[in-house]
Amino acid sequence: MKNNIVTHPGIIKRIEDDKVEVSIMVTSGCASCEIKGACSVSDAEEKSVFVRVDNPDQYKVNQQITIEMKQSLGTWAVLLGYVFPFLVVFLSLILFINLEMDEGMAGVLSILLLLPYYLTIYMLRKYLGTKFNYTIRA
Secondary structure (H helix, E strand, O other): OOEEEEEEEEEOOOEEEEEEEEEEEEOOOOHHHHHHOOOOOOOOEEEEOOOOOOOHHOOOOOOOOOEHHHHHHHHHHHHHHHHHHHHHHHHHHHHHHOOOOOOHHHHHHHHHHHHHHHHHHOHHHHHHHHOOEEEOOO
């Protein structure tokens, strides 16, 4: 089994202090399909990510590089961004309805419970930023 590293080719757009801004092309699984012209599902978009480096002098603007990230970190990002919020809404909705609350009020309260969830994620952004990071492949 491979070491579960996700890689993306990229181009350095900017260098600031100990951070390098890298532009990567993110494509859906359909983008490489041979019949993508006949399908409206395929897409590709350019994204920028910041990579912390020890020696920024070894990189130059417009240099082509490869960045990498552990696949498990991508899984955690999906869990934090999609799965856990869904569970908060779904389980709280079931709880509120079982407490014989009005269905409309139960729905509104379930959605409002996302505010503390996302506020907590926002307050932990610096900690999470240290955990979810890219590295430049040597």
